[in-house]
Amino acid sequence: MRKLLLLPALLASAPALAQSCEAWQPPTLTNTRYDEDWSALADPANRNGHWTEHLKYVPLTSDGQVWLSTGGELRARVESFSNNLWGGAAAPADAYLWTRATPYVDLHAGPVRAFVQPIAAYAVGVAPAAGPVDQTRTDLLQGFVEVTAGPVTVRGGRQMLSLGTERLVGTRYGPNVPLAFDGVRSDVAVGKTKVSLFYAQPVQARLGTFDDRSSPTKALWGAYAAGPTLDVYYLGYRNRAASFGGITGREERHSLGLRSHSAAGDWRWNVEGVFQFGRFADQDIRAWTLGSEVSRSFPQAPLKPRATLRFNVISGDRHAGGHTLGTFNALFPKGKYFGELSPIGPTNIINLHPSVILALRDNLSLGVTGMAYWLYTKGDGIYDIPGNLIRGPGGAQSRFIGKEVEASLSWQALPELELSTSLSAFDAGAYLRETGPARTITMVGLEANFRI
Template identity: 45%
Template sequence: MGGEHWPGAFLQTAGMMLVIYLLRAGTALRRVSSSDGDRLSAPLLASARWRLVVAAASLMPSAASAQVSTNMERAPTLTIERYSEDWSWLADPADRKGDWAEPLKYIPLNDDGATYLTTGLEARSRYEGYENANWGSSPNDGYVWNRLMPYADLHVGKVRFFAMPILSAISGTDRPKRPADTTGVDMLQAFVDVDLAASGGDSLRLSAGRKLVSLGSGRFIDRRYGTGVPLPFDGFEAILTGKTRRVTGFYLQPVDTGLGEFNDRRSHDKAVWGVYATRWLDAKHLNGFDVYYIGLRDRNAVFDQGSGRQLAHTFGSRIFGDNGAWYWNIEAAYQRGAFAGHRSEAWGAGFETGYRFRNASLRPEVALTADIVSGDGDPKDPKLGTLNPLFPNGKYFGALSPIGPRNLIHLRPSTTVHPHKDVAISLTGVAYWRESTHDGIYAIPGLLVRSGKDSDARFIGKQIELAASWQATPKLNLTGSLSAFDPGPFIRDTGSARIIRMVGAQTTFRF
């Protein structure tokens, strides 16, 4: 790492970048001179007006009491996958609070209440506008993701049937559609569970079908929730749960989403299997540790070194905790196997820690996140050294995530304040380096973004993001963000190197 690119220098320039970006945002959008830019300048200018509305709305008072976060994955109320919610407590009328949605969350279908139906819905619209996408090597872009995800959860004694269709669309862009953009009308989740008693008071749940799955912190298997279309998996799970432990065995194949109606199919190229075990150290399950093994088969894996069949075995562990003020999450993994007929060996580690000033004005929170993920050290050696992160979070580093966790060192300080109990505003800075100067950088889905063959520079660039979230009601969340990525020497050595600017705005309604 060059001395001029140490995190201290990054933090010093981060504030300057934000000020420059805010001052230039309006005029920069008007300067677009290419044909693509002229076509998109009006939507981008409209987005500039919209982000001011979002910023103003985030400061308005509200009566909601749900926890607020500017994290795009956690901001809405309730849960992401929905099937983990338990509404059986509504069987007792004395426990009901008079919310309008309660009659839809518990619908008894027999006299004793052992058979009941839960229903719900998520409606989300998300705008994203980009200037200098891919550091200027792709056209400016602006679009709206819309999706509607109703669900029905039928419980018949110890058996449960869960179904969640999705209606999705993207508008405002002419570029080719990606799997994460839209899938038309299709089945996002459809599975059956059976609960069985196990020894020692534990329970065993057997699950088969299509579902959204997230393991641990989501570094290796997650739902891709932040994009237009989440990522479901087809397969089987066996989950053994006790008071202090949970062990999950699984075999899953990711679902390849298509643009047509009801044409999403399980992948024939990729599959994952393994065991994920958690031990909790407190009754609230806030503190504990994980150990896991995850196997991967990918018939068409792509790296800077080349493409070919990959078989990877990942062994890892995670320690997590939260005492109300401090919280922490530390994880490390070792991966070995074979790629294109030769041996592979890789590794990765990351941590997140933060502190909440609960009794201070604005309830500020500071946090620091860091990752180091191995890259390939010698392109002439057939042995692969790049870690495959499998299926990580779709917005891994924030609303703007042009690169993913392969061959990467990243440092991310952040601060969050709460001007109202239902409003959170955060400022985050990120600095990126290549772990190996002989390997390239990759997108989150695993595509090669820039090859490392034409540069020996380590520093990739620095990013800043301002985000605000308003939990307007327990069911309605509004989120907005401004982001900028300033390219470093590696990006300048390997192609176009303009500052990426992004504005995002999202509304999410759930019940």
Template identity: 65%
Template sequence: MRKAILSCLALLPWPVHAQQREAWQAPTLSITRYEEDWSDLADAEKRAHHWTGSFKYIPLGNDAWLSTGIELRARSESYDNNLWGGAEAPDDSYLWLRAMPYADLHAGKMRAFVQPIATYAVGVEPSSSPIDQSRIDLLQGFIEADLGPVTLRAGRQMLSLGTERLIGTRYGPNVPLAFDGVRADMAVGKARISLLAMKPVQPGPGDFDDATSHDRTLWGTYAALPELDLYYLGYRNRAATFGGLEGREVRHSIGLRSYGLRGAWHWNVEGVVQFGHYQGQRIAAWTMGMEFGRRFPTLPLVPDATLRFNVVSGDRKAGDGKLGTFNPLFPKGKYFGELSPIGPSNIISLNPRISGDLGGGVTASLAAMAYWRASRGDGVYDIPGHLIRAAGDSRPRFIGKQAEATMAWQATAEWELSASLSAFAPGAFLRQTGPAKTLAMLGLESNFRF
């Protein structure tokens, strides 16, 4: 663990001297990057307000300009008793390195966006997985046309829909997720409607070998209104695995999300129902996630207290002709926290969290999690949906409890340092079905983006 921590700290771009922050505020930096709008920097005087201005808007002639940027991330993760002592290397400690430059060319109503990626992992045992290391590849590369009421985008692109409950970027792990396909966006009144036809990209172990999946297909529509999202997503997988069987899965998801802010209160409530078929079985699955919180602006540290509660269905009885296990499709990578050994299938979770502003660009949070099985007839899954602990004859529902502390320092507008410390104590179900040691993880991260 110490070796990985020292390696990570050696890579941090420590500033030589403190600098006063510029008054100019850049647009919010996004994970997908293509959502950032730097067109207001056509004014040369605005570009001169910050050192990044000359990179974010490069004039190329009449009605043509180029925006550039990069992300450089170093992240160390050190585990004790990974998968509660059941992993091949339970006491693993490794370093992730990632570079993601991009170029965004605008010419009239046309646009071309290109983002290569370089990802490397040091010290992963027993070997690196596709989310640890993919070397040099094309993360995003698409052409976009502004056709007036409709914007059409075709090529390789990252997707982030809503709170990424079903479709996310997998930003937390070292190798993000991208899709190959077509997306059309249109504005209808106050609503923004997106139509999707995509296939996920499967990372390869070498350079320039990421490939479009032959087995999995995603399609659907997502309507985003003020404080309300409504969506339908279709999914097909020719090599799905549930209950030890492999076969063809066709699943339809219909979701509704309500979210917003009223004074100091905020909320985010989302429900999804799934239906379809798998290997002669009828799919009937669902999830409901609720989040309610309140900010206290007059108290020291301006704390924000949030309570999250999730119920995600599992399969009640194998062989009854009905599959009740919820499929999260392509969710965010760190689903329940920085340490997320289990994913959103067959789960009931309770997650209180409090965060605060310590001043000087430093924020901190404390969180607790408790997990139960939604169905005794189903086991525990990881975030991609792989079964990691079968139900067997075990009857207890309680999976375990977790505590997590995080701290982040926004040293400059472009550079952030963060750390997390997490521990997961197994409950009765894990103790009855396999290794059940307390799992701990220390995460350290340096992220520079502009």
């Protein structure tokens, strides 16, 4: 679970904001820092004296046409596992420290913009060895140039992509090294709808300094139309070295998606369906997913609870080695997909996921979640979030993978500092017991996040 640092709420006492409900509100600080617009601080009426204003709007010319914005994030996270991958991992008992610094500079010169965000990401104690999502040392996370002409914006260079709820294309924010792409993107505003066209290659994080490179085998392209209540999209994907069911070959996959999302009163909902087709080796691809999320808040009740129910069905392959591949490919999904502990990724599963968030205080919240997982088809196995097979079917008779509980506590200690902790446990079900190690995974997470 990731909280957003909501700077406007912490500055609510400012006179300028109190005078009018239409007063400018500073942007919410999110994972996609390039989406923030601080240009309104050029007007002194929108300033209230907070110390970060001197970083968010720095005029470089007397007319204010050239200006820059700066900021960044410092994050330290500790994770401690017991029986990782149900006791089948190379290091089932593991505890490590992730540290990450991501400062940025955002330069504006009329219709031209340049955004640069380096990263310093290090890991201590990862066993048996740190991987590319744990550590990239010092490198370029994002660096792009953007030009705007009327309703059209064109961006080229290294950039993060966040589409919809990040089911298929996300920032991979949860792990230590986020995901970026090298490519070009064009956004066109059509009324209240934004249409994005893009072609990009994912960046492969490496363990050295300034050695991250575009993937030589993978590419992503597509069109995404995001409206106020409805998203429609097409995503194309190519991997010259894909692997499914013990077969390695070229994969070209096309995804057609439809997402409905809205709110009414205290209710919110988000329903998304995706159909995939294409070719892998000598097989036709026919895969799909349907995900739903419905939530209800109770602002007048004690602790102001917000209850959410998620239900996901994600296809798998019914017959290994057949003429049709039914394994769904989530492409580049968000990190920590189902929670802080997410040993299973969004492939070949049925998932039921109720949760509730309680406001213990204005700056302190408690989240409690329960999860249950079943195989969609017994002809396929289970996969991790990147899509790697971690447990084959192995002749298992049961579909029940297991159940998980998780509690997380988040404290906004300062306007810029969030402290959080989580405790998770995944109890193995009959499928895991029939196919290999089946111990209960436990994980404790501790995190400090300073963001300006």
